[in-house]
Amino acid sequence: MTALRPRRAVPGRHLRWQPGRRCPAVALDLGSARTRAWAAGRGLILDVPTVTFPGAGAVYPVQRGAIVDVGGTARMLDRLLGHRLPRFTRPLVVLTAPVLDGYAYRNAARTAVEVLRPRGVVTVPAARAVALAAGEDLSAPLLVLDLGAHLTEAVLLVDGAVFDARRTALGTADVDDATPAVRIGEAVAHMTASMLRQDRTSVTADALSRGPLLAGGGALRPDITRHLAYAALRTVPAPHTAAVRGAARLLEAPGAARLRKAPRSHPRPTDTGPPGDRTD
Known part of the structure; x- marks a missing residue:
């Protein structure tokens, strides 16, 4: 377990606790x-x-x-x-x-x-958390695509809970001449196709019809997003901090x-x- 040590005293930043004070x-x-x-x-x-x-x-x-x-x-x-x-x-x-x-x-x-x-x-x-930031209606199936620097996740939410998920150890930091941006698009397509193929219900299809929700720093990269072939793709505002x-x-x-x-x-x-x- 990580040892705890006293915090550094910084003048003007530490406030003395008082009864009734709200915790940060x-x-x-x-x-x-x-x-x-x-x-x-x-x-x-x-x-x-x-x-x-x-x-x-x-x-x-x-x-x-x-x-x-x-x-x-x-x-x-x-x-x-x-x-x-x-x-x-x-x-x-x-x-x-x-x-x-x-x-x-x-x-x-x-x-x-x-x-x-x-x-x-x-x-x-x-x-x-991404869905909450976007103010999405969680009563309906929702597919969240999170394109990070070193990890890309495709997560299907049903009633706000995780119903299915896929990920690949590939992100924006991996994109270069050896790993073109199209590979991320192909990985996302493979993950969502696998979800659709293995789903014995209609929720994956419903989520795709609704339109996947795109977040993460990769959502700010047109060279990556143009390879995501979804008709109703939606991007969260300020996706990198969603x-x-x-x-x-x-x-x-x-x-x-x-x-x-x-x-x-x-x-x-x-x-x-x-x-x-x-x-x-």
């Missing part, structure tokens, strides 16, 4: 290429490369949807967020997670986030308001929280 709340999106954080009442406060510096060179603690260096991730979070959170409070943290291999990711992320001394940690599938913005919407849920009321003492972090997939 933070949404996190730990991507392979970039880490983004959204603070309740403040908006986007971080959009930086996902790197840590334990020694001479930069180390990348998150690689293709997996946290490969938990300690490095914790050090990075402490460096980026430790001085931004008021002392004597425990933040509520909402964390996005990839759909596949999500259990291992959530366990690793939970250990890393402990460096922030959270009052509660709630995880939400990144695809669902996941963290959707996670932030969970901070507005009724359960989040209850957790964010600061206690008179400081109990150990729990896994209770607003609607989402908890780190159980």
Whole structure:
């Protein structure tokens, strides 16, 4: 388990806790290429490369949807967020997670986030967060295509829950002369065709008819999106920050308001929280 160390004192940034004060709340999106954080009442406060510096060179603690260096991730979070959170409070943290291999990711992320001394940690599938950011009607089947820097996911949501998912270890950072952009389009087409072929219901077809929802940094790349052959393809506004913005919407849920009321003492972090997939 990652050792916790006292936060650095930064004059003018740490506020003394008072009874009745609301605990801070933070949404996190730990991507392979970039880490983004959204603070309740403040908006986007971080959009930086996902790197840590334990020694001479930069180390990348998150690689293709997996946290490969938990300690490095914790050090990075402490460096980026430790001085931004008021002392004597425990933040509520909402964390996005990839759909596949999500259990291992959530366990690793939970250990890393402990460096922030959270009052509660709630995880939400990144695809669902994207849908929330777009304000989509989750009562109808929805296909989310998330084109990241090192990972591309195709996730089918039914009633807001993951019904089916595919992914490929290929993203925008891989596009070069050896790996042309068309390969990402071909990979997405293969994933959605596999979903359609294996689905014994009509939900995949219904989602395709509705139009896939496109997010991730790849949605800003015309050289990639022109290879996505979907008649009703829709792009989320500011697609590169959609996941963290959707996670932030969970901070507005009724359960989040209850957790964010600061206690008179400081109990150990729990896994209770607003609607989402908890780190159980």
